[in-house]
Structure formats: C-alpha cells, structure tokens
Amino acid sequence: MNDLTFSRAPEDGPRDIEEPRAASVDGTSGEDTRLIVRYLRIAQRWKWLILGVAVAAVIAGLVVTYLTTPLYTAEATVEIQRENDRITRVRGVEAETGSVDLEFYQTQYGLLQSRSLAERVATDLRLYADPNFFESFGDDDTAARVREAPLANTLAVRQDRTRRAGAILLRNINVAPIRLSRLVAVRFTGPDPQLSARVVNSWTRAFIETTLERRYEATRYARNFLEGQLVQLRGRLEQSERQLVGYAAREAIINIPVASAPGQSQERSITADSLAALNIAHSQAVADRVEAQSRMRSSRSGAVSEALTNTAISGMRQRRAEAAAEYARLTTQFEPGYPPAQALASQIRTLDQSIAREEARVQNSLGEAYNASVDRERMLSERVEGLKQSFIDQRRRSIQYNIFQRDVDTNRQLYDGLLQRYKEVGIAGGVGVNNVSIVDAAQVPSRPSSPSLIRNMLLALLLGGVVGVGLAFAFEQVDETISDPTDVERALGLPLLGTIPKSSSSDPIEELGDRKSPLVEAYLSTQTTLAFTTSHGMPKSLAVTSTRPAEGKSFTSFALAQSLARTGRSVILIDADMRSPSLHHMFGVSNERGLSNYLAGSDDLAALIKTGLAEKLALLPAGPSPPNAAELLVGDRLHKLVAGLSEQFDHVILDAPPVVGLADTPLIASRVEGVIFIVESHNTPSSMARVAVGRLRNAQASVLGVLLTKFESKRANYGYGYDYGYGYGRGEDKTKPA
DSSP states (O other): OGGGGGGBBOOHHHHHHHHOOOOOEEEEEEEHEEEEEHHHHHHTTTTHHHHHHHHHHHHHHHHHHHHSOBEEEEEEEEEESSSSOSSSOOTTOOOOOOOOOOOHHHHHHHTTOOHHHHHHHHTTTGGGOOOOHHHHOHHHHHHHHHHHHOOSSSHHHHHHHHHHHHHHHHHHHHEOOOTTSSSSEEEEEEHHHHHHHHHHHHHHHHHHHHHHHHHHHHHHHHHHHHHHHHHHHHHHHHHHHHHHHHHHHHHOOOEEEEOOOOOEEEEEEEEHHHHHHHHHHHHHHHHHHHHHHHHHHHTTTTOHHHHHHHHHHHHHHHHHHHHHHHHHHHHHHSSSSSHHHHHHHHHHHHHHHHHHHHHHHHHHHHHHHHHHHHHHHHHHHHHHHHHHHHHHHHHHHHHHHHHHHHHHHHHHHHHHHHHHHHHHHHHHHHHHOEEEEEOOOOOOOSHHHHHHHHHHHHHHHHHHHHHHHHHHHHHHHHBBBBOOOTTTHHSSSSOEEEEEOOEEEEOOHHTTTTTSSSSHHHHHHHHHHHTTTTTTSSSEEEEEEEESSSSSSHHHHHHHHHHHHHHTEEEEEEOOOOOOOOOOHTTTOOOOOSSHHHHHTOOOOHHEEEEEEEETEEEEEOSSOOOOOHHHSSHHHHHHHHHHHHHHHHHHEOOOOOOOTHHHHHHHHEEEEEEEEEEEETTBBHHHHHHHHHHHHHHHEEEEEEEEEEEEEOOOOSTTTTSTTTTTTTTGGGSSSO
16 A cells, blocks of 8 residues: 555646746846756755765864864075176176066965975074984984984985974975065964074074075186186286297397377387487488588578578668768768878778678688588488388398287287176175065964864865765766656656656645645646546546556556546446556445456456446456466457447546556556556655666556645655645645735
8 A cells, every 4th residue: 555655746738738937137048047946956855965975074073173282483585686696797607687577476476385494404403413304294213313413424324304494494385475566475384483484594694594505606707707718818828928028039129118098008119209300300411411502502691591580780881881881971971082081991890801701700610510510410320220221121021020910919809808707606696685685573373373263164175065065966967767757758758648746645645635725726626637637638548557567657547537537427436456456445436356357257347346436436356366467468359448438427437557667557548448547656766667668668658647636745856836736725835825
C-alpha cells in the first residue's frame, strides 16, 4: 500500500502545463529571474547542509584563531626617487632616465625583497646565532643545532645558518608600494613585536646602504679600467717626451713655447725668430740706404736738405744777409772804399767761406752715412741669406721633430682626458645624492596583527558558505530525480499533466472524500488538462503506469476514476496489475475473480465487474495472479475487453503495472487511447524514467503526459506558484483578502 502515501502540494493543471514566466521590468525574458529563483530554491532545499558546513567552518575558525600564536606586524615607510640627482653628470656612466620609470620602481621593489638583503639583515642582527628566532618560526632543527653550537665553527656553517635565517625573513617580509606615490611600506610579521620592529628598521637601513654600495660599485670597474689606461698613457707620454728631447738635443733644435689655445702646446724655433728679426732689419737697412743715396745726390746738386735745416748754416746765412744789406746801404751812400763798407765786405767774404766749409762738411757726412748704410745692407743681406739656409736646414730636420711633438701632444691630450674622466667617475660614484630615504621608522607594535577574531570568523563563515553551497549544487547535480515540475518536459520530453501534492494525512483515500481537499483539486485539475489532450476531449480509454512500484499509479487511477464519476460520467476502473493488485483493497471488495479470469477465457464479464461501489463507478478487479501475466495480455481479449467496455462506459481506466522489468505495460498501453505516466517527485531517477518512456513509445503507445506525484514544493528547485493554489479558500485562508 505504498501507493497510497501522498501529501499536499500546490498547483493546478494549467500552471503545470505551462511554466511560469517572470516578467522583467526592462522588457527582457524572465530566464534570469527564473534562474535566480531556482538557485534560491536549491539553497532552501539544502539549507541544513549549507548551514551545517558554515557552522562547522565557524567553529573550526574559532578553534584555529585561539590556538594560533599571535603575530605582530611592524611597518616602516620608505621614499624611493629616481636616480637623477648627481653632483657631476658623466655621459656613459650615469644611466639616462625617461618619462616612464615603471621598470625602475619594479626593480627597486625586487631589490627590497632580495635574498642578499635578507641575509645582510640576518647578519646585522646576528639572527643566525639566535636559537629562539629559529624556534619561533618553526625551524626547530636549526634551533637545536644553534643551541648545541652557538658559535659557528666554520664559515660554511655560518653561511648555512645565515641563509636559513634570510629565508625566514623573506617569507615574513612584505613590500607594498603605496599607489600614486613614491612611498613603499615595508612590513615584517613575527611573534615578537620587538624583533619585528628591529627587523624592519634594519631592513630599511640595509637597503639604503646597499643602494649606495651598488652605486659606488657600478663605477669601480670604470675606475679600475681608467687607472690601467692612465698608467699605460703615462708611460707612453714619458717615452714620447724623452724621444722629443733627445732628438732636439742631437739636432740642435731649440724652440721656444708660444701662446696657444688651452690644451694645445705650440713652439717656435729661435732661427725663425732671428730670421724674422733680421729680415725686418734688412728691409729697414735697404730703406735707409735708398734714403741716404737720395740725400747724397741732392747735396751734389746744392739742394741738400740737411744744409737748409742746419742751425749753424742758417745763422751764418742770416748774418751774411744782414751784412750784405748793410753793405748795399753803405755803398749807396759812400764809396766802395769807405772803411765801414770794406769791413762789411770782408765780413761777407768770411761768412761765405764759413758757409761753404759747413756745407762741405754736411755733404761729406751724407756720403759717409750712405756708405755706412750700404755696408749695413750688405751685412744684413749676407746674414739673412745665412739664416735662410739655416732655417731651411732646420725645417728639414724638424720633420721628425714634429712627428715626435705630435706624439707628445696626442699622448698628453689622451692622458689629460682620461685623468679628467677618472676624477669625474670617482665623484659620480662616491658623492651622489641618496635617492632612498626613510619617511617613518618602524615602531614596536602594541597589538597583534593576527589572528583577528572578527576577520577569521567572517572568512570562516564565507568559506563555509561557499563550500556548503558548492556541496549543495554538487548533490543537486548528482541527484537525478525530478524535483520540480518545470524539469519534466526537459528530462522526459513529455508535457506535464498535473502535480499531485504529498498528503500529510494518514489515510489519503479518506482525504479524497473531501471535495475541497488539495488532492481532489489536484486531480480535478489533471482531469481538466486531460480534456485538452485529444481532439474529442477526455480519452475514452486510459492506462495509468509508472517507472517502478510505489509511485502512486494505483491511487491516481482510483482518484481519476472517482473524479470523473463525480462529474456524472460512467467510469470503469480495471486493475490490470495482475502481479500486485491493490484496487480491491481501496474499494474493500474481494479479488477472487476478475481480469485474469476474463483473459484466461471466461466470458461472463458481468459477473466479474463490481458495481454499486460508488455512483457511476464500477471496478474490474485483477483476479487471481496468473503464472505469467504477459501471456494473457498477448492475445486479442484485452483489446476486445477495452473496446466492449468503452461502449458501455464513458471512460475506461486501467491501472497498469510498472514499466521497468515487465512486459505487461507495453502490451496494455498499445490497446488504449492514451497513457498517463506517473513520476514520483524527489524519488524517481530521470534516467530510469526515460527508459520507461522509451519502452512505451517503442510499443506505439500514445503517452499523453506526465503526472508528478508526491510533490513537496519546499524541496523543488523552482517553486514559483506551487505554494499557492490547491489550498486556496480553505480554513483560515478564508479570512485573507482575495
């Protein structure tokens, strides 16, 4: 009698056939809304699983929180600027920076988390010799070895401990750049707040020191290279200078330095200077000789300029002129023999003689001056010619000298340039402006950073919820049963005829007696749906079957027959499940004779039919169980039975056996106008139901649809509308507004 275990559920026929569609405000289809509601229904269905997993996760988080060692986080803030602040800029030594410096800052962040920096901090703080440090971070083996031998006896042991300590520091250090700034937060988390602060402060100081060291080391190779080149160039310069001086001494080449451009040395030979000076003197001597010759020629013609400009001659000429004038005056008055006149004439003659003697002396001096200028010109000409030969000879000998001089100048320029570059490299590498600075030093944390009870509880709750929901969806995917009316057509490819709720009553048959009960309303809704399955309305002959036993097919046959009879139609209900009959129990009649007798050859059909059980309702029991029920169904008697009863009654309903594992139902289904396929919700696997439907279709049966029985809306995935319907207007609901 497991077929009779039904309960209340909520949905009328039309809603079962057409899935409810939620209208959206923006005009889109209701698929998203339906999907959300489906997920919510799944969560509601598995709520205790989800809640249990979440509670377990919270309890686990609480236990872990109280058992976890408190950790303290110390933080320091460091500012990192681009390396472009140099006192001296040296091309080729200093890297040029562009507008995009992301690569530079990523490099700095990587250096802040480098293994070498961690080992340096471990060395500075002597963590490699602290067993408590290793023990507090879970490295008990190293802590035991440090306790046994506090002092590292060998360099390898010390390096190994330093490496282990540095690895611990790297696992607990955190470098977090602050967005939209050049600031970086350096954090260290450990069980000791004092140690955390010491590590962070030592870490930032070591980073600054290593930055300066790297900057200095970056130019050390250049300095070493330049030092080697300077030594070589210094030797080459000294050798070239010795060659130059030695050659000048052997060839008697004497040069004097002259003013030149900075960085260049020029010399000029003494011979060239002497030749230039003598050439100027020779030119002047020629000019003096020409002038002396001109004066001498002028003196011969009596118009010597020196005589005219001589003060003595000019004085005597003036006195003679005065004496001549006085003499002329006296001769006009007296006779030439006048004694004063004769005295004046004698004076004039004396003055003429003196003038003549002075002019002769001037002319002689001009001749001597001319002769002297000629001699000087000749001597200078000879000297100039000699210096010319000497200069030409020196020029010939100076070719090799100039070669040596160019070597000296080249070596000196190279040496001076490398020396200047060496000085600049030293300044650039050792006197740069530090681009890393500590903004805020780490302070000893007063409160532990972890574990955080609130955060852990929230994380545990979130994780538990996610795991619970995941398990719920996993179980939902594993569950092949049809739990929702909307899944019927998708799973079986058949329309939904109705949804029969699961009854909470201990006697479902008694509940069918109440015409306002949910069961009665559900089957009445199914009856209404069946009226639309054929062109002539409700099928004349129906077979009710299921995948396997105890899904409610017998109770459905009984309820449908009773519902049709209440509408005034004559109905005969045939218990075709001869292997496990049950309808005679529902009606409380004997099963001594029935369908099996008729199929076995009995022609007294009227004696086999039970009438008077209910108005317009008759029953043909299954009768005694035959050895092989399928053999009785193979013949034509079942077809004749259905055809004959269809003429006597408005509807013939057969309660057929389950489909799976038996040959009875396909034989029965092929003899009726339509088949109602019963599926127990939340229990029947969809794969098994598909196999059963396939067998019916292979038998050319007309499967009208699926009737979902024992439905529980709370266990459905998508229950929109199924919680309201069959119970409307009953009990306390009457007081609610319509």
